[in-house]
Amino acid sequence: MTKFRLCMLVLGSLWFSAAQAAEIIIPKIPTVAEGGIVIDADLSEPAWQDATQVDIAYDTWPAENTPAPVKTTAYVMEDGEFFYISFIAEDPDPTQIRAFYRDRDKISDDDRVGIRLDTYNDSKLAYKFYINAFGVQADAIENEITRTESAAWDGIWHSAGMVTATGYQVEVAIPLRMLNFNDRLVSQTWKLELLRFYPRDVRHRLSSNKIERANPCWICQMSQATGFAGATQSNHFTLVPALVMGASQQRTVTSNTKEDWQTDNNLEPSLDVKWGITPNISLNATLNPDYSQVEADEAQVSVNDTFALFFTEKRAFFLDNADYFSSPMDLVYTRNLSSPDLGAKLTGRHEQQSFAFFAANDKSTTFIVPGNISSGIAFLDQKSENAVLRYRNDITPQLSLGGISTMRQSDYYHNFVYGLDMKYQWNDQNKLIAQVLHSDSQYPAELAAQLSGEAALRVSEKGVSDSAQYLDYQHENRNWSWYSAYLGMGENFRADMGYQPQTDFNKHMHGGSYQWFSDSLWWNRLRLRGDWDITHNSDSELLEKEAEMEIQLWGAAQSYSFLGLTQRDRVGSRLDGSVLRIDGNSQLFTERLFNIGAEIQPYPGLFLGFESEAGKKLDFRNNRIGDGFELSPELRWNIDAHFQVQARHIYRTLDADSVEVFTANLTDLRLSYQFSVRSFLRLALIYSDIKQNPWNNSGDVIVRSKTLGSQLLYSYKLNPQTLFFAGYSDNAFSDDDIQDLTPTERSIFMKFSYAWML
Structure with a gap:
């Protein structure tokens, strides 16, 4: 190779690296403020011609900064009031686009695009905005300090999506008043990453910038974006009055009697206030709030x-x-x-x-x-x-x-x-x-x-x-x-x-993992992990010692599987329950457990998964070791763009001396029909059936207990704070004295809230 060619290659490499590090310029488009943009996923407005184009060019997961398998072009601009982003996501086969009408924050399995914003440019926090091909929103705040992500945050922003003959388009407007940033600066320098998630045989994470795996801080690697000259945050003020009304009934049921229903009527106004005292300080206040949650909790088994x-x-x-x-x-x-x-x-x-x-x-x-x-x-x-x-x-x-x-x-x-x-x-x-x-x-x-x-x-x-x-x-x-x-x-x-x-414990934990990556069609990531921990109480008495080993595999059809082994020495219940002492007052048992699980998404809208555990398990109630088994299958199936079935079952059983101790079955079934981006109807049924063997349990036990909870819920949301709910719920149970499932609680409710943003 000649010196001239070598020099040109070096200069070219330096130019390419500099180009990748170049800042994204966010232009201010005055015509936008004059009503030139309507958020409808139609990108024909003239203002988009003056926006900065950003290519989403890299496949950052499961590949490592290889060229993106599909073309995605984003455009960014602002008008002093909104940050506008649009995406043109091309697809070689638009019939394979995985998009469904869902409730907010439920689009992680879909074709979607996204925006990550670090508005202080300090790699501590990042806003995350995601939109699927139908315009359904999800948002979160990523915290690099704690390495957590909170999907609980709900901002009020605007988006629309539309499937086209060549893929799909998304249009987004994020109000600057909603974001925290230092508005004392003449212009802003933020960190920005534009994303596309492309789920096919694997879920590709496509990005506008490279992500180096050697650096676990992904916020740190986002591109810098400059602009928003003169941007200010108004002292925004939001009033959210709400009205909750309904009626509930309860009754006491025994083997001999069923008391009359006792009715309570409820009519409760409430008020939430959100005030941006300064651009960086916010006050939330609530008076007579309705703190009841609308949707039923996910069912859990507590036996043992x-x-x-x-x-x-x-x-x-x-x-x-x-x-x-x-x-x-x-x-x-x-x-x-x-x-x-x-x-x-x-x-x-x-x-x-x-x-x-x-x-x-x-x-x-x-x-x-x-x-x-x-x-x-x-x-x-x-x-x-x-x-x-x-x-x-x-x-x-x-x-x-x-x-x-x-x-x-x-x-x-x-x-x-x-x-x-x-x-x-x-x-x-x-x-x-x-x-x-x-x-x-x-x-x-x-x-x-x-x-x-x-x-x-x-x-x-x-x-x-x-x-x-x-x-x-x-x-x-x-x-x-x-x-x-x-x-x-x-x-x-x-x-x-x-x-x-x-x-009252002191726990020492040590663990590590090693992972391999592959471009194979059958697998893309293999991870081997293990850990060891030991726990004593304040008097240095041993409570638990545990060693775990697990192998995890990610592969074709968006599959994931794991296989694990656990050995755990742990103390059982105290022999003399009137004292807290462990040594001489308890027995040490050894649990040896085998864990296996898998999940797969072979077709658009279909998720299948299970987890299972088997082996020697402590029977805590009876202070002995037994043979335990647990199986938890799960199904999520979008029958079409609107109708989804979710089913999860937990089966848990324990035998001791080859005789049943207990068997628990729990089913959580949810049927949802999403009429549009804004409204849905959902039916939830949660059923549990617990059997305990009185001949293989100490003390008195309920031999058979069943519960059934149901809820029918309708929701309409203009935004996270302007919404309407109406629903019905009831609960029934049976036990050794009451043979048939008998309702003991039922209620109807309605809630309306409206956000005035001043």
Whole structure:
């Protein structure tokens, strides 16, 4: 090779790299402000001719920055009020486009395009906006500090989608008033990534910029976008009045009688206020809110589980800006609050600092009483005050420091928690996360009498206090990842505002993984992972020792499968339940479990999956080892663009001495008809059937119990805050005394809310 050719190749390579690093210029188009854009997916308006073109040219997953298999062109511009983005997504066979009418935030399996925005250009948070080929929206906030993504955030923005003869088109308008950014700058420099998800035999993630797998921070690798000169955030003010009305009936049913239905009528107005006090500080307030969630929880089986179950928060007030309260340990679990009269939330950000404050009362007080082997649920028929304060300072791009404090109190009860946390990431592959906490608690004298087992021993009317610590080192590169972590909670540590069902333990955890990538038609990623952990209580008594190994495979037809082995030594229930001692008061059992699961999406709109576990399993109630088996199949089937069937079943059984201990069956069936982007009708049926063998269980047991819950729900949404719900629900049960399923609760309800944005 001649020196001239070599020089030209080097210069060409440098030019190509510079071109890839070039900023995306967001032009301001004055004609847009004059009404030149209608969000209808028709891109014929003249203003689009002056927008900046951005090619979505790279396949970043499962490939590694190879040329995209299909052509996608995006256009970006702004007018001082909205950020406009359009996509032309070409497809060689438009009949294979996977798009369905769905409820908001339910489009992860579809053909879709997306926008990721880091409006502070600091690689800490990113807004995410996704739109499928029919214009259905999904949005979220990605938090690089905690490595989590919150789909709970719902912005009010505009989109439309349309399938064409050559693919599909999407048009988007994002109000600048909805975004947080530093409007004191003359012009903005943001991070921007434009995306297309192309699900066929595999789900391709196509991007406007390269993503290097050696760097786990994907926000850091987004392209820079400049523009929005003179953009300001108005002190926007939103009023959301709501009206909830309905009627509910309850009755007591025994083997001898069925009491008459008792009817309660409900008519409750409420008001939510959202005020952008400054461009970076927002206030949410609510008066007499309807905190009841609209849609039924996902069904769970609790038989032979010793700790309180976790349920996802679905109520809008708690979800808004929830990521501001996140910290390394889960200290804010708002499902603990059942029925507040009023609440307020203040969140803000100034340069590298962020803060959040939340306060609400509650008509009653419910919290988890944790232990090291089991937990209980406490209920106080007392009003309570609840608050959370969170602060974080990103001192440098590498170092973040934070503080958090939570409070719950009522008559003769309180729980206060406060602490500090840190994240230090000295390069792309290595980071250290730490948190220290202290709690102070007191319980009313009568509470212990309401509880049983370990929970009754863990409450005391005398004030108690203790500390907790968390330390986690993580390394992640293209192929390798490993971590070492420590989590310790003192005997009297409590975090009643959070989801912390276990206390009085010290846990050491170490794990790692290695992954291979392939361009094969049959598989594209193989991952081998394993971990080991050991847990003692505060008196250094062994609670659990566990080793796991798992192999995971991603392949054709969007398939995923895993195979795992677990060996776990764990203590059973206490022989003398009146003392908390472990040594000499419990037996150590060895569980050996085999896990397998798979999922596949062979055709548009069809998802099939299952998980299974089998092996030696602790029978906690009877303090012995048994033979356990669990199978959980799942089906999601879009029969057409509007009608979807979702079915999930859990089968769990345990035998001891070759004789059945219990068998549990649970079915969660949901039928949805999505009339359009805005409205749907959904029927949910949740059925459980639990059998327990009285001859192979200690103490009294209910031999057969069944429950059936049903809900019919209609929804119409103009946007996440302007909506209408109407529905009917009921619950029925049967047991050893009542042979047939008998309704005991039923209700009808209606809710209407409207957002005035001033």
